[in-house]
Amino acid sequence: MDSSQFREAAHGAIDEIIQYYDTVAERPVLPNVSPGYLRPLLPEGPPEDGEPWSAIQGDIDRLIMPGLTHWQSPKFMAFFPCNSSYPGMLGELYSGAFNAAAFNWICSPAVTELETVVMDWIAKLLALPDCFQSAGEGGGIIQGTASEVVLTALVAARERLIRRRLGDMPEGEERMDRAADLRGKMVALGSEHAHSSTQKAAVIAGTRFRTVPAPRSTNLSVTGKELRKTIEELKERGLEPFYFTATIGSTGTCAIDDLEGIVEVAKNYPDIWIHVDAAYAGSALLCPEYQHLCPPIAHFDSFNFNLHKWLLVNFDCSAFFTKRRKDLIDTYSITPFYLRNQFTESGLVTDYRDWQIPLGRRFRSLKVWLVLRTYGVNGLRKxxxxxxxxxxxxxxxxxxxxxxxxxxxxxxxxxxxxxxxxxxxxxxxxxxxxxxxxxxxxxxxxxxxxxxxxxxxxxxxxxxxxxxxxxxxxxxxxxxxxxxxxxxxxxxxxxxxxxxxxxxxxxxxxxxxxxxxxxxx
Amino acid sequence: MDSSQFREAAHGAIDEIIQYYDTVAERPVLPNVSPGYLRPLLPEGPPEDGEPWSAIQGDIDRLIMPGLTHWQSPKFMAFFPCNSSYPGMLGELYSGAFNAAAFNWICSPAVTELETVVMDWIAKLLALPDCFQSAGEGGGIIQGTASEVVLTALVAARERLIRRRLGDMPEGEERMDRAADLRGKMVALGSEHAHSSTQKAAVIAGTRFRTVPAPRSTNLSVTGKELRKTIEELKERGLEPFYFTATIGSTGTCAIDDLEGIVEVAKNYPDIWIHVDAAYAGSALLCPEYQHLCPPIAHFDSFNFNLHKWLLVNFDCSAFFTKRRKDLIDTYSITPFYLRNQFTESGLVTDYRDWQIPLGRRFRSLKVWLVLRTYGVNGLRKxxxxxxxxxxxxxxxxxxxxxxxxxxxxxxxxxxxxxxxxxxxxxxxxxxxxxxxxxxxxxxxxxxxxxxxxxxxxxxxxxxxxxxxxxxxxxxxxxxxxxxxxxxxxxxxxxxxxxxxxxxxxxxxxxxxxxxxxxxx
Structure with a gap:
C-alpha cells in the first residue's frame, strides 16, 4: 500500500467511522450472532498474494460489524462504559504512525516526557495529594488496564516487605530461602466487593488472598475497623498481610471504602501497601464536589483510575500514581547490557519500563494530551x-x-x-x-x-x-x-x-x- | 469535536503521517534533545476550555516530532525493528473506533472470533505443529508484548506443577501451606542470553531464577546436555526447576537454542514447562527455508513471537500459542458474578481473559487480518x-x-x-x-x-x-x-x-x- 493508496483507504475508513458513530444509537446494541458465526465466512488462510484495499474494506462492514457489541451506543448501560472520542482516535492514529517499542528514554524521548507531564497534569486536576507528582519521590505512569496496575502494585508491595524484613542480609541462598518463607505467609486483601483483579493478582504473585467483609450495614464499604480486625486475625495465625486494595467505586455498585477510617490502619501498619482502585469512579475526582475523597490518599501508597472508562480516552489507558517510585524500581529494574545507555545511567531520565511489567511501551500519553486539550477541564467536568x-x-x-x-x-x-x-x-x-x-x-x-x-x-x-x-x-x-x-x-x-x-x-x-x-x- | 471537524482533522493527520513516512529516511534517526526538553515548552496544565484542532495539531509537529526516535527510518538499526505499516494503522484506526474492553465473547463477538481465526492462520503459516491450533486442545492469543507472554506462561507453569503435585488434596490452609513451600523451591530457567523478560517474570512470580550456560563453543546455544546438567544440579540441591525459556533468535545475537537436544530433556522432565521465545526471529518461520526449526516445538508447551517486530503489525502485538489452553484457564480463570453470561457458561465460546493477565482486551486481530491480506503470504515472505x-x-x-x-x-x-x-x-x-x-x-x-x-x-x-x-x-x-x-x-x-x-x-x-x-x- 503506497502513500496515495493509504490516503484513499484512510479517507474511506474515516467516512465509515463517522457513519458508524452517527448511526450507532439506532443499532441494536448487542449483535445477533451465534458462537462460531465468523469462521465459516472466512477463507482457510490469508491470500497467497496481497489484495487491494477495495477488496478488503467491504469485509469490515460485511463480516466484522455484525459481530460487534456497540460500546459507544447510548443503549449500552452494562459493566462500566469504555468511552471513545474523536481526539482519542487521532491520538491513536499518530501513535500508530510514530510506532516504537519505547522502553526507555532514548527510544523516543517525547514518549517518556509527554507522559510525565500529562500524568502530573492529571494528578493536579484530580486533586491528588502532592506526593503523587513527579517533582517529588512519586509520579504517574500510564499502563494498560487496572488489572495490570493492581498486579504491579501488589508485587511491588510483596518485594518491599521482603526488603524491609531482610534488610542488609547478603544476597545468596539463605536470603532466597528466607524470602521464600516470607512470601509463603503473605496475604493480599481486598473488599468482598473489590474487583476480581486483586484476587487474580494474588494468584499471579503466588500469595494468599483474603476478602474483607463490607456488609450492607456499612453501605458495602470496608471500614477501618473491619480491615483492622482482618489484619489482626491473620497476624494471630502467623500470616503476613502485605497489601490491601481500597476501592472508590466498586464494580458492583460504586461503593466507596471508608478511606478516612483506613488511614488510621495505614498508620499502624506501614508495611501494608494500600492501593486505591478508582478504575471507573476516579474520573469524577475532576469535579471539586468529589475532591473531599482525596486527602486520605496521601496516607496510602498508590492510586489508579482508567481514563479509558469514563474520560473519553480510547482503550487502553489506566493512570497509575505512586508515592515512591523507588518502590517500583527496586522491584522491576533489570538492566541487561543491551538496554544500557548514557541517558539512563545519567539518572536524568525516567525509564518507565522499571515501573511496569512489560518492557515495551506505546505512546499512550498522546491521546490523553489531545483529549484534555480538545475538551478542556470544563468540558470534561460537564x-x-x-x-x-x-x-x-x-x-x-x-x-x-x-x-x-x-x-x-x-x-x-x-x-x-x-x-x-x-x-x-x-x-x-x-x-x-x-x-x-x-x-x-x-x-x-x-x-x-x-x-x-x-x-x-x-x-x-x-x-x-x-x-x-x-x-x-x-x-x-x-x-x-x-x-x-x-x-x-x-x-x-x-x-x-x-x-x-x-x-x-x-x-x-x-x-x-x-x-x-x-x-x- | 463533531463529525465534520473530525473528518477535517483526520485528513490533516493523514497528510502529516504520509509526509512523515515519505521523509523519514532523510531525518537524523535520533532526536537532538536533552532530558527534560519538553516540560518548559508546555503549559502548567490543560486548558480550562477546549481548544480547536487547528490550535492543537501544529503542536505535534512543533513539540513532539523533535523528540521522536524514528523507528521507521531505514537508518534505525538498533535493538530489533518495530515495524509499522499503513494497513496496520488502518487496523488500529478501526479498532479505536470500535473501542471496547472486550473481556469476554459477548462483549464483542467479532473481537474473539477474528482473533481465533487469524491465530490459526498464523500457526499454519509458521508451520507450527498442529497441537497449537484451536481445533484441538491448544490455540493462540494476542497479548501485548513478549514480556507479558513469558510471565503468563511462567506463572501457569508454576501453578500447573502445584496442581500436579498436590493432586486431589482439598482446598484449605494445609494445601495453601504446601503450595507455598513448593513455590519457595521453584526455579525458572533461561539461557544466559535469554531476554531479561524471563528473569523479570521470575521476580514477579516470586520464584528463583537461574541461567543456563550457552558458551561460544556451542554457538551461544543452550544444548540439551547443558540444560539437563543444570536441572540435575538444582534437583540435587532440593530445588524444583519448573520452567525454561528456549530461544529462537536471542536478543544479543539471534542465537538459536538446540531445540532437538532440548526435546529429549522435555521428555524426561514433563513437569517442566518449556516455552519457546521467538520474539523477533519467529517471523522468519513464514519462509519454508526456516521451518525445519518447527517440529521440535511439538514437544514443548508454548511459543510466542511478536508481529510488531518484523511482521509489519503496529506495536503492540505478540502472538502466544499454547498446546493446552486448559493450563492457562486453570490458573487465570476467576469469574465473579458480574462477568457471568450464558455464552461463557455454554462452553461454546472462548473467553480470552482466562488466558491472560489483564481483564480487558483490545481488538488487535483486526490489524493482523488487514496486514496479512494486504501483503499476502508471498509479500510477507519477500x-x-x-x-x-x-x-x-x-x-x-x-x-x-x-x-x-x-x-x-x-x-x-x-x-x-x-x-x-x-x-x-x-x-x-x-x-x-x-x-x-x-x-x-x-x-x-x-x-x-x-x-x-x-x-x-x-x-x-x-x-x-x-x-x-x-x-x-x-x-x-x-x-x-x-x-x-x-x-x-x-x-x-x-x-x-x-x-x-x-x-x-x-x-x-x-x-x-x-x-x-x-x-x-
Whole structure:
C-alpha cells in the first residue's frame, strides 16, 4: 500500500467511522450472532498474494460489524462504559504512525516526557495529594488496564516487605530461602466487593488472598475497623498481610471504602501497601464536589483510575500514581547490557519500563494530551456531571414505581442497582403500607420463612426480567449479586447518553417487570 | 469535536503521517534533545476550555516530532525493528473506533472470533505443529508484548506443577501451606542470553531464577546436555526447576537454542514447562527455508513471537500459542458474578481473559487480518527474505575489511555482530598471517597477557567506535556484550531498509574505526 493508496483507504475508513458513530444509537446494541458465526465466512488462510484495499474494506462492514457489541451506543448501560472520542482516535492514529517499542528514554524521548507531564497534569486536576507528582519521590505512569496496575502494585508491595524484613542480609541462598518463607505467609486483601483483579493478582504473585467483609450495614464499604480486625486475625495465625486494595467505586455498585477510617490502619501498619482502585469512579475526582475523597490518599501508597472508562480516552489507558517510585524500581529494574545507555545511567531520565511489567511501551500519553486539550477541564467536568445527573434521573424513575422496583443502591457516579418486587405477599398486616416496599423494609412484617421466600422470589424475578431485557438486544445491562441480593445494574455514561434512552429503558423495564410479576402471581 | 471537524482533522493527520513516512529516511534517526526538553515548552496544565484542532495539531509537529526516535527510518538499526505499516494503522484506526474492553465473547463477538481465526492462520503459516491450533486442545492469543507472554506462561507453569503435585488434596490452609513451600523451591530457567523478560517474570512470580550456560563453543546455544546438567544440579540441591525459556533468535545475537537436544530433556522432565521465545526471529518461520526449526516445538508447551517486530503489525502485538489452553484457564480463570453470561457458561465460546493477565482486551486481530491480506503470504515472505539478504550483504562488507572488523556472530535473521580490531600487536610471529584476524583467531600466537590485552583493547575500541557513531545521530545502532566480548549489533529490518543505507553505515563505521584505531596506535 503506497502513500496515495493509504490516503484513499484512510479517507474511506474515516467516512465509515463517522457513519458508524452517527448511526450507532439506532443499532441494536448487542449483535445477533451465534458462537462460531465468523469462521465459516472466512477463507482457510490469508491470500497467497496481497489484495487491494477495495477488496478488503467491504469485509469490515460485511463480516466484522455484525459481530460487534456497540460500546459507544447510548443503549449500552452494562459493566462500566469504555468511552471513545474523536481526539482519542487521532491520538491513536499518530501513535500508530510514530510506532516504537519505547522502553526507555532514548527510544523516543517525547514518549517518556509527554507522559510525565500529562500524568502530573492529571494528578493536579484530580486533586491528588502532592506526593503523587513527579517533582517529588512519586509520579504517574500510564499502563494498560487496572488489572495490570493492581498486579504491579501488589508485587511491588510483596518485594518491599521482603526488603524491609531482610534488610542488609547478603544476597545468596539463605536470603532466597528466607524470602521464600516470607512470601509463603503473605496475604493480599481486598473488599468482598473489590474487583476480581486483586484476587487474580494474588494468584499471579503466588500469595494468599483474603476478602474483607463490607456488609450492607456499612453501605458495602470496608471500614477501618473491619480491615483492622482482618489484619489482626491473620497476624494471630502467623500470616503476613502485605497489601490491601481500597476501592472508590466498586464494580458492583460504586461503593466507596471508608478511606478516612483506613488511614488510621495505614498508620499502624506501614508495611501494608494500600492501593486505591478508582478504575471507573476516579474520573469524577475532576469535579471539586468529589475532591473531599482525596486527602486520605496521601496516607496510602498508590492510586489508579482508567481514563479509558469514563474520560473519553480510547482503550487502553489506566493512570497509575505512586508515592515512591523507588518502590517500583527496586522491584522491576533489570538492566541487561543491551538496554544500557548514557541517558539512563545519567539518572536524568525516567525509564518507565522499571515501573511496569512489560518492557515495551506505546505512546499512550498522546491521546490523553489531545483529549484534555480538545475538551478542556470544563468540558470534561460537564461530561462527568451530565452522567451523574442521568443516574439521578433514572433513580427517580425507579422511585416513581415503587410498586415494581426497589432501589438497592441509589445512583452513585451514574450507577443505580435495583430489584423487581415480587407480588405483595398475603401476610403483611397492612397491604396498604406506606413503607418503602423494598424487601428490607418488609422485614418486620414477615415471618422468617415468608421473608426468605420473598427475597428468593425477588432474586428470581429480577434475574428473569434482566435476561428478558438483554435478550431483546436493544439495551445491554448487567446484573450482579450484592450480599445475596440479585440486582440489575444500570449505568449510562457513554458520550451519547441522554435522558430519552434512560426513559426508554425504564419503559422496557416496567413492561418486563409487569410481565414477570404477572407470571409469578 | 463533531463529525465534520473530525473528518477535517483526520485528513490533516493523514497528510502529516504520509509526509512523515515519505521523509523519514532523510531525518537524523535520533532526536537532538536533552532530558527534560519538553516540560518548559508546555503549559502548567490543560486548558480550562477546549481548544480547536487547528490550535492543537501544529503542536505535534512543533513539540513532539523533535523528540521522536524514528523507528521507521531505514537508518534505525538498533535493538530489533518495530515495524509499522499503513494497513496496520488502518487496523488500529478501526479498532479505536470500535473501542471496547472486550473481556469476554459477548462483549464483542467479532473481537474473539477474528482473533481465533487469524491465530490459526498464523500457526499454519509458521508451520507450527498442529497441537497449537484451536481445533484441538491448544490455540493462540494476542497479548501485548513478549514480556507479558513469558510471565503468563511462567506463572501457569508454576501453578500447573502445584496442581500436579498436590493432586486431589482439598482446598484449605494445609494445601495453601504446601503450595507455598513448593513455590519457595521453584526455579525458572533461561539461557544466559535469554531476554531479561524471563528473569523479570521470575521476580514477579516470586520464584528463583537461574541461567543456563550457552558458551561460544556451542554457538551461544543452550544444548540439551547443558540444560539437563543444570536441572540435575538444582534437583540435587532440593530445588524444583519448573520452567525454561528456549530461544529462537536471542536478543544479543539471534542465537538459536538446540531445540532437538532440548526435546529429549522435555521428555524426561514433563513437569517442566518449556516455552519457546521467538520474539523477533519467529517471523522468519513464514519462509519454508526456516521451518525445519518447527517440529521440535511439538514437544514443548508454548511459543510466542511478536508481529510488531518484523511482521509489519503496529506495536503492540505478540502472538502466544499454547498446546493446552486448559493450563492457562486453570490458573487465570476467576469469574465473579458480574462477568457471568450464558455464552461463557455454554462452553461454546472462548473467553480470552482466562488466558491472560489483564481483564480487558483490545481488538488487535483486526490489524493482523488487514496486514496479512494486504501483503499476502508471498509479500510477507519477500519482505523477510529481503532483510535476511541485507544482513548477508552487510556481513560481506565487514568481511571485505578484515583488517578493521571481526565478525563475532555472522548474519542471522538479518543481525550481524562484530568488533573493531585493535592495531596488530607487535608480538605475533607472522604479521602477514592469513588467519581470520578476529581475536579468537590470534589465540595461539599470543602470550596470555598479550591476548588479554588485545581482547581488552578490542572491547574498548569497539565501544568507542559505537558511541561515536550513535553520537553522530544519523544512524542508531546498539551494542551488547556476549561472553565477555563487546560487540556492535547491526540489524536492518525496517520496511524502508535498502542496501544503500547499509553501505552508508558501513562507510561511517570504516571511517570511525580507522579513527579510533589510529587514536590507539
Amino acid at each position: 461530561f462527568i456531571r451530565g452522567h451523574v445527573k442521568l443516574g439521578e434521573y433514572f433513580n427517580g424513575l425507579l422511585n416513581s414505581r415503587k410498586d415494581l422496583f426497589s432501589v438497592v443502591t441509589p445512583a452513585a457516579f451514574g450507577l443505580t442497582t435495583f430489584q423487581i418486587n415480587p407480588p405483595k405477599p398475603a401476610k403483611p398486616s397492612s397491604p396498604a403500607t406506606t413503607k418503602d416496599p423494598a424487601h428490607e423494609a418488609y422485614t418486620g412484617d414477615f415471618t422468617n420463612d415468608a421473608e426468605a421466600q420473598y427475597r428468593e422470589d425477588a432474586n428470581r424475578l429480577t434475574k428473569e426480567a434482566y435476561e428478558k431485557v438483554n435478550a431483546g438486544g436493544e439495551f445491554f445491562l448487567t446484573s450482579t449479586v450484592v450480599c445475596g441480593v440479585y440486582v440489575i445494574r444500570v449505568v449510562s455514561a457513554v458520550e451519547r447518553a441522554e435522558e430519552k434512552y434512560l426513559k426508554k429503558v425504564f419503559d422496557v423495564l416496567v413492561e418486563t417487570a409487569e410481565e414477570v410479576v404477572k407470571g409469578k402471581a | 519482505f523477510i527474505r529481503g532483510h535476511v539478504k541485507l544482513g548477508e550483504y552487510f556481513n560481506g562488507l565487514l568481511n571485505s575489511r578484515k583488517d578493521l572488523f571481526s565478525v563475532v556472530t555472522p548474519a542471522a535473521f538479518g543481525l550481524t555482530t562484530f568488533q573493531i580490531n585493535p592495531p596488530k600487536p607487535a608480538k605475533p610471529s607472522s604479521p602477514a598471517t592469513t588467519k581470520d584476524p578476529a581475536h579468537e583467531a590470534y589465540t595461539g600466537d599470543f602470550t596470555n597477557d598479550a591476548e588479554a590485552q588485545y581482547r581488552e583493547d578490542a572491547n574498548r575500541l569497539t565501544k568507542e567506535a559505537y558511541e561515536k557513531v550513535n553520537a553522530g545521530g544519523e544512524f542508531f545502532l546498539t551494542s551488547t556484550v556476549v561472553c565477555g566480548v563487546y560487540v556492535i549489533r547491526v540489524v536492518s529490518a525496517v520496511e524502508r531498509a535498502e542496501e544503500k543505507y547499509l553501505k552508508k553505515v558501513f562507510d561511517v563505521l570504516v571511517e570511525t574505526a580507522e579513527e579510533v584505531v589510529k587514536g590507539k596506535a
